[in-house]
Amino acid sequence: MIFGRGRFSAAVEDFEAAVRAQDADAAERAFAQLTRGFGKATDAQLQAAGPRLAALLGEVPPGPRAVVAVLTGACVERGADPLACAPGVFAGALDAFEQAAVFCERWAAAGRGELPDHEGEGLEEADFERIGFEPVMAWQALPQFEMACVAMLNSPRVRRELPGRDGLRAAVARVAELSDEPFKCLAYALAVLDDEPLIALDRATGAGFALRISGIGDNFQLHTLLADALIGRGLVAGEAPSAEAVASCRDQAGMVPTTGSFNLVGADGEWIWNEGNPADIPTVDGVRLVVLDPSPYGRSWPAGRFFPGMTGELVYERALAPQEAAALLAQVTEPAR
Secondary structure, three states: OOOOOHHHHHHHHHHHHHHHOOOHHHHHHHHHHHHHHHHHOOHHHHHHHHHHHHHHHHHOOHHHHHHHHHHHHHHHHOOOOHHHHHHHHHHHHHHHHHHHHHHHHHHHHOOOOOOOOOOOOOOOHHHHHHOOHHHHHHHHHHHHHHHHHHHHHOOHHHHHHOOOHHHHHHHHHHHHHHHOOOOHHHHHHHHOOOOEEEEEEEOOOOOEEEEEEEOOOOHHHHHHHHHHHHOOOOOOOOOOOOHHHHHHHHOOOOOEEEEOOOEEEEOOOOEOOOOOOHHHOOEEOOEEEEEEEOOOOOOEEEEOOOOOOOOOEEEEEEEOOHHHHHHHHOOOOOOOO
16 A cells, blocks of 8 residues: 555554554554655644654654654654754653663673674674663664754754753763764754854954854854954955855855865964864853964865754954953963964
C-alpha cells in the first residue's frame, strides 16, 4: 500500500499510543510507518507532530529515541514551534551525554582501549553486559542528539528564552574530556551569544566602538561582520569584505572567499583565533573586548555561517568617547612578540 500524506498523522498517533502503552510490537510497527512516511508529510503535519514527538522522547526506548529526536529537529526546520520541542530534545540529549560519560568511564575501566565509533565499529556483544545497555546505546546516539539539539538552537527564541543549557553544556564537556571527541557543533551552538555587548578598540588610533552581537557561530564569521561594521563605515583603516561575504555571514546561503582585515587580540594579550567562538573573548568590566591590530600575515577563508540555519547579527551602536576608549585600552595587556 502506498503511504499517503494522510497516513503520517495517523502514524504519529499510533506511535504515541503504543509508546505510552509500552506495547513494544505496536511501537515498532508505528515507528517504521513514522520514518517511512516522514518524507511525504506536509509542513502542517510536521508542525503538529514536532511537539508531540518531543513530549514523547522520555518514554521512547533507547534504540529509536535518538532517531525520534532527529525527526523532531526536522519538524522544527519545517516550522514546528522550537520552544515547544526543545525541552524534550534537550532532556533526551542531557540523559544521552550523561549515560555516555558512564560508557566512557566503564570502557576505560574494562581496559577496552580505543573507544568505538558511534556506528558500533569496535563494539562486542559482551560490551552490552559489561558496560550496560543504556550507556552503550547512549554513546551510539550522540551524533543524532547533537544534530537535533543544533536544530533547536538555530532558533533565537530557544537560545534567549529557554533556561537549562548549562547542564547540557557541562555534560557535553565531560564526554569531550573523556573521549577526546569535541562535539564541536553542539559545544559551539550552546555557546552562541545573543544580544551580547562587544567593545572593539583600534590600537593604532585609540578609537573604540560599541557593538552588539547575536547568533554568530565562530570568530571567522565575527571577523567578517566586524570588518564590515568598522572598515565598511570608514571608522578603521583596512580593506572591507565584499557585500557578498557579509551577506553570507548574516543570512544568505553558501560561502564566499574573503581575506582577513586585522588581527583580533583579547584584553589578556592573547590572540583571538578565528577558529574559536565569541564566547572565548575575555571581558573587561563585564563586557567582551577585542583589540584590532594589523594582521601579521595574509589570511583568507570562505566566509559564511558556522551554523547555516542560524542568522548572524552584528549591530554597530556608537563610537566611544576618547576618554572611555583610552581607559579601556589602558587595561589591555600588550600581545607577546
